Amino acid sequence: MASVDEAQDILRTLGLPPAQSNEMSALTLISLCALGPHDPWTKAKRTRCTVTKGIMDYVRRTFGKDYAPNTRETFRRQVLHQFVQAHIADYNPFEPNLPTNSPRAHYAVTEAALAAVRAYGSTKWKEAARKFVTEHGELKVLYSPEREKQKVPITLPDGQEVRLSPGKHNEVQKAIVEEFAPRFAPGSELLYMGDTAKKNLVVNADALAALGIPITDHDKLPDVVLYDRVRKWLFLVEAVTSHGPVSPKRIVELEAMLKRCKAGFVYVSAFPDMTEFKKHAKDIAWETEVWLADVSDHLIHFNGDRFFGPRSRS
Known part of the structure; x- marks a missing residue:
């Protein structure tokens, strides 16, 4: 089922660093996939999510985790920006020409990440995760100091x-x-x-x-x-x-x-x-x-x- 522990395991396996595989990141992934605590990962779907009403409200209603309003920027700067870099999430995929400060700005799980996530818990998970990492790399490697020197x-x-x-x-x-x-x-x-x-x-x-x-x-x-x-x-x-x-x-x-x-x-x-x-x-x-x-x-x-x-x- 779509628990925080399982979401953290998914994020770590897909190459996210510790700061982006914590509880907040795990709940963000579950929200992007529109899953409840009793839903299997096979039911994950790609939906349009704003930060406050799409993710934070969903986390509060579904998991009872009430983040303060001023943590909106933490979600955006410490989770979602990195999800985009890691090809876990797309930014404004349903309206790509939105201005930067638009209240309609949104995120959605990528098709590639969705395919991997749906396989979690099945015999296909290891191969799905390997395919994702092969095609998109690992953010924890991208963020390493040695890799920066090699750019x-x-x-x-x-x-x-x-x-x-x-x-x-x-x-x-x-x-x-x-x-x-x-x-x-x-x-x-x-x-x-x-x-x-x-x-x-x-x-x-x-x-x-x-x-x-x-x-x-x-x-x-x-x-x-x-x-x-x-x-x-x-x-x-x-x-x-x-x-x-x-x-x-x-x-x-x-x-x-x-x-x-x-x-x-x-x-x-x-x-x-x-x-x-x-x-x-x-x-x-x-x-x-x-x-x-x-x-x-x-x-x-x-x-x-x-x-x-x-x-x-x-």
């Missing part, structure tokens, strides 16, 4: 510096922004870049919306999106280290999602080296580009009789 610094086109979580995938993303963009998309704007630990690291929501790109679908966007305003070219770049080159299937998905965007699409599969490229060569779609970070001055054109530029749409 990958990256300088954006506007001179701003951000730090990506360590890993081969993000090293390729760094190369895309710092090496590919100046050579093949000079003067372009970085509209979107994800991170293996933080899905939406850089998001220019206004520019994406102006291009007709649905900003609620970040999880479907390529790893890096650049826009050349002069040529009106949108560079859709996948950083490939284990999976995910621009395949025919991926193009169909992206064209459906970006159907309102009038820019020319330049699809790029970016690899760290020739070895990784060879593993995926058979899956790469024609009329797309391939770039290898270790020979950054060159492109491989999977273009038939056409040279570098936007792909013709089906």
Whole structure:
């Protein structure tokens, strides 16, 4: 049943640090899943929860735990912010364009966390938890001092510096922004870049919306999106280290999602080296580009009789 002890066990197993696997955090998780003390975890569901009326009131009514009104910020700053970073909760998923100070601001358990939580107590729990941690990492590791030292610094086109979580995938993303963009998309704007630990690291929501790109679908966007305003070219770049080159299937998905965007699409599969490229060569779609970070001055054109530029749409 959805007890505080079980919720704490779930949070610890999914990689939350001690400060986010305490009683308040456990009750928050149960509230986000809309469960009572006698409900099995299989009944967890994704609901819209504000902080005061959605979570604190629910905890008081359902579990008899009455937190003082001034603890609202503690819920928000010490639990929910970290839940979002850990991919346990989404912020404003049902109204993503709400202003920061909107009274309608809300949270909901993520689809990925919901799938894991529903398996708790069953024979599928260990595999579900392992899948979640593999895909989203562990916040307790992300918060460790040693990991901070290992982060990958990256300088954006506007001179701003951000730090990506360590890993081969993000090293390729760094190369895309710092090496590919100046050579093949000079003067372009970085509209979107994800991170293996933080899905939406850089998001220019206004520019994406102006291009007709649905900003609620970040999880479907390529790893890096650049826009050349002069040529009106949108560079859709996948950083490939284990999976995910621009395949025919991926193009169909992206064209459906970006159907309102009038820019020319330049699809790029970016690899760290020739070895990784060879593993995926058979899956790469024609009329797309391939770039290898270790020979950054060159492109491989999977273009038939056409040279570098936007792909013709089906």
